[in-house]
Amino acid sequence: MNRVKIGWSKRETSLNEGVALFGQMHLRVAEGILDPLYTTALVIDGGEGHVIFVTCDLEAHRADSISATIERV
Numbered sequence: 001m002n003r004v005k006i007g008w009s010k011r012e013t014s015l016n017e018g019v020a021l022f023g024q025m026h027l028r029v030a031e032g033i034l035d036p037l038y039t040t041a042l043v044i045d046g047g048e049g050h051v052i053f054v055t056c057d058l059e060a061h062r063a064d065s066i067s068a069t070i071e072r073v
Contacts, residue, residue, distance in 0.1 A: 039056045
Protein backbone atom coordinates (compact mmCIF):
# COMPACT_ATOMS: atom_id res chain seq x y z
CA MET A 1 0.00 0.00 0.00
CA ASN A 2 1.37 3.41 -1.00
CA ARG A 3 1.44 6.21 1.49
CA VAL A 4 0.03 9.57 0.51
CA LYS A 5 2.47 12.42 1.09
CA ILE A 6 1.24 16.00 1.38
CA GLY A 7 3.39 19.13 1.30
CA TRP A 8 2.31 22.75 1.66
CA SER A 9 4.21 26.02 1.52
CA LYS A 10 3.42 29.72 1.56
CA ARG A 11 5.77 32.55 0.62
CA GLU A 12 5.27 36.30 0.59
CA THR A 13 5.77 37.62 -2.94
CA SER A 14 5.12 41.34 -2.38
CA LEU A 15 7.43 43.73 -4.22
CA ASN A 16 9.40 46.09 -1.99
CA GLU A 17 9.84 48.83 -4.57
CA GLY A 18 7.02 51.10 -5.68
CA VAL A 19 4.75 49.69 -8.36
CA ALA A 20 2.19 51.37 -10.59
CA LEU A 21 -1.39 50.90 -9.38
CA PHE A 22 -4.22 49.99 -11.75
CA GLY A 23 -7.61 51.68 -11.81
CA GLN A 24 -6.69 55.32 -12.20
CA MET A 25 -6.63 57.67 -15.19
CA HIS A 26 -3.18 58.86 -14.11
CA LEU A 27 0.00 57.18 -12.84
CA ARG A 28 -0.12 56.34 -9.16
CA VAL A 29 2.80 54.56 -7.51
CA ALA A 30 2.40 52.51 -4.32
CA GLU A 31 4.14 54.00 -1.31
CA GLY A 32 4.08 50.87 0.83
CA ILE A 33 2.42 47.52 1.46
CA LEU A 34 -0.98 47.50 3.14
CA ASP A 35 -1.79 43.81 2.57
CA PRO A 36 1.08 41.48 1.58
CA LEU A 37 0.75 39.22 -1.46
CA TYR A 38 1.37 35.48 -1.16
CA THR A 39 1.99 32.46 -3.35
CA THR A 40 0.83 29.16 -1.88
CA ALA A 41 1.52 25.62 -3.14
CA LEU A 42 0.00 22.29 -2.16
CA VAL A 43 1.48 19.00 -3.41
CA ILE A 44 -0.23 15.64 -2.97
CA ASP A 45 1.83 12.57 -3.93
CA GLY A 46 0.15 9.17 -4.01
CA GLY A 47 3.25 7.21 -5.01
CA GLU A 48 2.17 6.54 -8.60
CA GLY A 49 1.41 10.16 -9.45
CA HIS A 50 1.09 13.57 -7.95
CA VAL A 51 -0.92 16.76 -8.24
CA ILE A 52 0.19 20.34 -7.59
CA PHE A 53 -2.09 23.26 -6.74
CA VAL A 54 -0.64 26.79 -6.83
CA THR A 55 -2.42 30.01 -5.89
CA CYS A 56 -1.03 33.50 -6.38
CA ASP A 57 -2.30 36.81 -5.06
CA LEU A 58 -2.19 38.96 -8.20
CA GLU A 59 -3.95 42.06 -9.40
CA ALA A 60 -3.73 40.99 -13.04
CA HIS A 61 -2.81 37.87 -15.00
CA ARG A 62 -0.46 38.39 -17.92
CA ALA A 63 -0.14 35.64 -20.50
CA ASP A 64 3.68 35.62 -20.33
CA SER A 65 3.73 35.21 -16.54
CA ILE A 66 1.25 32.33 -16.71
CA SER A 67 3.34 30.61 -19.40
CA ALA A 68 6.53 31.08 -17.37
CA THR A 69 4.87 29.57 -14.29
CA ILE A 70 3.63 26.53 -16.23
CA GLU A 71 7.11 25.97 -17.72
CA ARG A 72 8.64 25.83 -14.22
CA VAL A 73 6.29 23.10 -13.01
